[in-house]
Amino acid sequence: MHQVFPAAQAAGSVSSLHGLTGLTYQLECAGRPLLARRQPEAGQEIPGVNRQREYRLLRKLSAADLAPEPLGWQSPWLLLAWTPGENAAEMPGDSFEQQLLPLLCRLHRQPPVGAPLNLPALLWRYWQLCHPRDKSARWLRQLRRLTNRGVPCALRKAPLHLDIHRGNLLQTRQGLQLIDWEYAADGDVALELCMLQYGEVITPAGWARWLQRYASAMSLNAGVLSQQVEHWRPWVRLLIASWYQLRYQQSQDGELKILAREAWRQIEKSQ
Template structure:
């Protein structure tokens, strides 16, 4: 993380200038944060030690269909849950949230802890969360449309075409979903385990969220579903086994397109290799 004066930071990232009305006194310093592709964020620290995270709106966030205003609405709705950082300010340049002091769980999170966090997110009441439900087809279409023709090989096109529709499944109650819940987005703080980076969060099918977390954690699918349903006191567990299995190829296809788009935007071969690995899962 590179630390610099507030003035230097504003010269490097002009979106920070939009916060000058929020801070009556210029912050003491700003620090670049390492993280995922879409969250090139800043830690901002005032002279009194109070710290924030600035999550800018950029062409990258727009390419991935990320709305900082939706993120703000979700964080505002759940700010008393203890699960997330509190939103502080929003404007057309980005979102300011509180900094959560604590240790990243990227390398130390157990799957039981991950499941507990997932269940806590899915149990949050959704009646006061003013966001549109997740539309799987619209999201993958958004990714596909932006890809350059040279990345749309026949194999990629076939996989996209075959899996672009959501599965026909037994209905379950839609929940708040994080859609990127893993140790790298979780912090052990004085308040307990808290979750950051809600940029992909929305209201959706919790079986898709569960599928994504099972894949990231690389754990036994049947055992994970069984534990999850026990923790949420869900009966009719067969609908959840069927749901996770139906969502898995679609989740993999969505991730494949995400990596292709990431490769197109950043030119990093790592993203193309990840897309190729996912493609091979379909081909075999």
Template sequence: MSWSEACHLDRSLLSLEHFFSIPPDYAQTLTGGLTNRCWKIVTTDNKSFVWRPATHITKAFSISRFQEYQILSAIESSHLSPTAIHINDQGLLVDWIEGESLTDSLSFDSLLQTMIKIHDLDTQRLPLAPFNYTARVDHYWMLLSDEHKVPAFAEIYNRWRTAPNLADVGLSLCHFDLAGYNMVKTEQGNKVIDWEYAALADPRLDLTLSIDVMDEKPLEAVYRYCQLRGIEGVDDWVEGVLAWKPRATMMAMLWYLLAYQLWGDEQYLTQAEKLQQAFCS
């Protein structure tokens, strides 16, 4: 649609008027992102950008566009991510990554190789507080209305709301949503998009989340990760992934419940109930 039509639909785009010396040619909404409606913006000289707005939805999910900007700026030289172009209180502008989506064609080995590159990034330059699992799930729970705090969900939340007591393997930059739908095949290699949930955290939680999304066998996946990364203390990683698994599932359950509350889309409730039933089985 035209730039003026897009600005009429999403007022946050107006905050970019001073950034673009000439109004962009057009903008289109991007499908696929569950958390928010993002925009692809194309300028008159055919440059493409992605606008990632800050809204009540991002706030509900504890997403900070400023933190996302800091992460992207700090890891720019890795060439694993989009370049952060501009930040303001309305959202974040990043460059568009041209390439082929890996939604249906990503091998788990390829995902692990990219994950390891992310986990090996120097975190000294990242001005971030470490991810607090309990604070995150408590935040989701507190935002839920009483109709969702039924015993079936409450019991699971209360049982798994504290982080596991594990051997320390250090903190890494974690993407927290690494899968084919967030990866793009380019001439320079695979790149990763949508860093809104990224944080400094236990890399075993990041690994757990991707094992679940890719429906891989946990033991084989952990051994392969450790083999590729040259880690000898595999037991600590196996124990960590197995301990994080029910917690990651509970966190996803609350995420879907909150998504259902915010959007009213039945598919989110169905997904939350499916995860709740997985605990019963």
């Protein structure tokens, strides 16, 4: 990092931040907290993670006060401004859901940033990277079925974060702020909503009402939007299962193994 960003020589401290990819570091330079994110090394590729693309995307979204300011990119490091705030993990459910709605609407009203998501190619890359022992017939069958079907026609294209959960949201003076944009890309807003629902970021009991409010704020037909979310569901199931499978292979983390098994079980139940 010192070779890429000479100013980092003055860093008073460098510490790894907890996360499932383990590629993010906090450092302090001349009293200013910064964030450094490394491109995955060979053998540890994470499909969809590209720091150069992330840098370009953040330059556009930070101008709209939606994302952290990127300070520089030089392979393999991306340097970002630190976002002060408290993690949203302990926020009361009602308050969290109320504050997430306008933030997501602001993001989804932005024009595409020039980083289109190719979900079929992404899913095939997960397949290619996994060890042959982990490649089941059910996985290949589902992958071929979805590829032949093709992705749903987008209801509305916009920048998507694609990894929204409480751990990636901070409470700041300006309200909720999204962090960790490494999977972000342009795509259908209904895909993002499907991922929110699948991960129960919005409580199941409050989902229908929350989706109605989102549709109203975005001038979308709630019934059509709900159907579009359902069209994305098999894609989201396979994406989540593929992610857990590859990350378990790379990390040998027992918790990821359990999550991968559960994700595949959900796919089997849906057949």
